[in-house]
Amino acid sequence: MVEFGDILKAVGEFGRFQKWLVLLICIPNFLTPFHIFGQQFIVMDVLHYCKTNWLHGLNLTQEQELNLTIPKKPDGSLEECRMYTPVQEDLESILKYGLNATEKCQSGWVYPETSKPTLLTEFNLVCDQKDLHDISQSIFMAGLLVGALVFGPLSDRIGSRWSILLQLLLMGCFGVGSGFAPTFAVYIILRFVVGAAFAGISISMAALTSEWVGAAYRPLAQVTTHCSNALGQMALAGLAYSIHDWRKYQVAGSAPVFVLFFYIWVLPNSARWLVTKGKIEEAKQLLRKAASINKRTVPEELLNQMAPEEKVKSGSVLDLFKMPHLRRTTLIMIWVWFADSLVYYGVSLHVGDFGLDIYMTQLIFGAVEIPARFSCVFLLQWLGRKKCQAAWLLLGGIVCLFIPVVPKDFPVIVTILAVIGKSSLAASFSTSYVFSSEVFPTVVRQTGLGLCSMAARVAGILSPLVGLLDKIHPAIPMSLLGATALIGGVLCFFLPETRDKDLQDDTNVKSTSSVRSNKVVNGWTEQKEDGQITESTKSTYF
Template structure:
């Protein structure tokens, strides 16, 4: 029996799938908390230079354009108007609350450090993407997930104890690294336990929960204004996962690909029992078990089974090389660039929320709310036309909107009108790029064969993290080059949309088991292969018609006595 058939028989949307879905939803919520919490942990309260000892604020700090200077004080308040950089600041934390900026004076010459803090957790994501997938491929998804989850919670809580920016940055980096070792196997586990007809519908829910989590985070940040307590509260999703994560099953596909037939059988039976499936067969994978003379399938150990399946099983890290061989190489390169672009553009919009006119908490809430309808629209499109078209359409639409953001300041003089239009375009841009994220996760799961799915997903997310990693730095460069960030993102989006045309569509397809399955997909489901096949079919039909027509004419002429 095929695995998808077994999952159907064991209730395709039973308690096992719902438990994995709940874990994935909590993990996606924590994903948003971890990545974008820096908006609140490292927010900059109103501040100005502190006055000299023995002098008033008016005597010590220049008053320029209706406010006191933020980076300069008078060098000699009594005898000179010359200024010098200040080394002490006053932060108005009564309303804004405490942040790492106010605790460690990350302003003026050190104002780039909050962006570095954002980049460090994303750099951790990159390192985690290198390690998480191969470790899960070698040792299994469940043990990798459970051990990493415990470490992640310990490190995450330790962030609140940081006494300086260096410790804060190191711990955030470690959080990002370990986070990927939890999320990558968990996401793949969710898709592996879903049959094709539920994969896109259920698979979108964790992403929606991530967006809901961002909305919730804006409310939590509004209520909890001290960054240390805020960080602890934001660890709640993964802390709650500790309650039931040990009940999660191992990947059956992984067990089969490694030759652990007995283990796969046991896991499948436990899933069926947990789902309370009726009349489930006692043996599911007997026909996939290597037969040995004199031994029944029940008497063959997993070690012997693995030895017999060794030629078919992928052994550890050395098989990562398959990611760089055609046609997997095309999938690796195209999805990597697409994910790099999606993360760059998404974080580009998300991290500029604070620059929009109005209350920062409300702006963050509204921009996060945009993700929810975008995810629902993306789900509808995926169900109707597959994953590839929404990916390309979202990239192109985002590029067009960013071009408008670049050129509108040159066309509109009224600042109020311009501010409203730019805010609207920014929200529409985030909507557009959010359309691409669910299809990306589905394509990562659907286009990599089972034995290298974790490694392939890790590679894509590793390279994709370059986009999110560089987003804070690209945005910071806008201080020196106006709209450079949007210009870079436009070029990346258009290139990614063009390259995505090389990929096959995965609508109504089963998850791939081997590289040969991927070759078949490329031969039948890409835009170019379809056109080629249609042309060949047309030529074949034309040839058949001509031959049939000529034969009929010859027979007719013979009947009439002409030949």
């Protein structure tokens, strides 16, 4: 009998095959920010006021007509959502007595400074409909939730490869289709499907990467794919700046997915997953191919030992809660992902609220994520998964609590704090993917990642709505985000450390003979060494 980790060492834990796989996964990750954060740039607030036509034909200049039909604010600017109630009096009477009664806009709005249509101007997402922007973003995040529920278990059954191909097709078709939406409702529905596809891709790519790369190289592989997402955020600033027509933007941001059709031939499946499904010959063929690309040779006698002792059944969500250690880990990781998502998106989706140019802020947001995420490669091996996860969440939480204290008259300071908070949560997200891919057994790994992703998507749904709480008090949104992150950071200290450990394949934990004594309690091995009792896991043997 031989462990899959031993075979992977013979194949090469991070050779040319794994590097090509990481590169293939980086490309979709580069494209996803166009969908997640792009709406912030096509729904930017612009100058607007009520459209009025009841004084047309009276030989008035535009300025005179606006003065007679649109009320003014105390600062002298035009009211955006109110107009004077039309009257039947002649112009002389109106000029003499003026108008006092006002009402909501009845015939739409005028956008004097907008030359090209945006999502806001075409569907009038202003005044009473202003909150539809945040609500539509929440519906997009709801798509991510549905995608996590559907595609996580589906990937466990059909494999990561076919799942990724399906989700890329959905993202491309519905992403381009949203650029031709005739109504805002249709746009929301199409974006919902794009969100579901994105969630599935995130889960499948994380699992596929973890199952092909050796334990020591998992952080590097995962973080590299996440850095491509940061590069996509930087490219987003340039794309949004150059294309102001929202329909052209949707097509330009979605169509590149179709270039990835060649993935049908080059994207591999997971050999580890094939073994758990009993497809031994297919797994052997794939391992030989990987070894060949890595310029290595796997001994046939080693491959011939790769036979499961018993048929490994697909896990379910219930398996994550049967054993105390796995239940505790699952619940904590759910909160960690919830905190990651709520704070990360809560800051990112309000990029225009910090006082500086929105395009420059977005560019900085993407740029700072690269060193923040890459630092995880070294810190995860140096400090371990648990300490890194806790530190990033605690830093992000503290920064978020500081933001409301800084006066709005100092936008540079506010932006710097927001950048630190977002970069720390980006690093926390990268750590979560690595950590979660290691703490869940293979048979329920994608189901576990799907459950964590579902928690993250619930947070994603809530994150745009958190910003609406500033109507109650401006400090509430950031204070809520900061507290959520701090709680997550404290809970991380109750998680097991997985640094340099092989992946566990089954939910049943087996004891080892390398310790003096051990006993199994509720499926979890307690080992006694030098008078100390420690908990440990053991990979399933093949």
